[in-house]
Amino acid sequence: MGSASSMLTQYDIEEVKEYCDNLFSQQEIVALYERFCQLDRSAKGFISADEFLSVPEFSLNPLSQRLLRMVDGLNFKDFVAFLSAFSAKASAQQKIELIFKVYDSDRNGKVSFKDMLEVLKDLSGPFMSDEQREQVLIQVLEEAGYSKDSYLTLEDFYKVLGGSDLKMDVEVPVD
Incomplete structure (x- = not known):
């Protein structure tokens, strides 16, 4: 090109x-x-x-x-x-793969508790303490059937987010 x-x-x-x-x-x-x-x-x-x-x-x-x-x-x-991945025509699978890549910043194919904590910290900023973030994340993981020691794979993301209605659509303005 x-x-x-x-x-x-x-x-x-x-x-x-x-x-x-x-x-x-x-x-x-x-x-x-x-x-x-x-x-x-x-x-x-x-x-x-x-x-x-x-x-x-x-x-x-x-x-x-x-x-x-x-x-x-x-x-x-x-x-x-x-x-x-932000196209309205993109599948849930494509959107989930992008979300997984956001969490898997070291690109090792798995998301650790630490990885999830870092994203939660980015999202919550100063509005939550480190302890609050840890408590929330532990509770969410346990409710989803995971523990603090679990490593989530892309397959886990499909399982957890697959039934969700992911709204990640961006409209491309055309003249």
């Missing part, structure tokens, strides 16, 4: 659509490309962490530091693939 400043061809659009399981329309991919080019201020073909932080909604997200580890250095194709 060349540099970010080049034009998006029909071939590129079709390639990205296929890469992202056709979760975005041609119009949406073009709109995402325009947004990608705006974020890629130095036109190097990928978006840096600093460029992502220029998006107010992203920088204000309590999980932004965790998300940054996932998105830093994405090229356009991978940028769209990342966003595809």
Whole structure:
């Protein structure tokens, strides 16, 4: 696809659509490309962490530091693939896989009590003490049939979140 400043061809659009399981329309991919080019201020073909932080909604997200580890250095194709989990057409499985990746920051394929505590700390900020977070998490884990010593896998996330109505949809504005 060349540099970010080049034009998006029909071939590129079709390639990205296929890469992202056709979760975005041609119009949406073009709109995402325009947004990608705006974020890629130095036109190097990928978006840096600093460029992502220029998006107010992203920088204000309590999980932004965790998300940054996932998105830093994405090229356009991978940028769209990342966003595809937020498509209204994305399956619950795709959404759960993204949630798992947020928790599994060391990418070892399992989520520990410590990993969950870190996410809870990011989400609750100064409004809960470390002790309160631990108590809440222990109770939630026990109610789900796990203990503090459990390691959750992606399969566990499917089991726990699979029946949920996950609302993680972002609309892509098209002209």
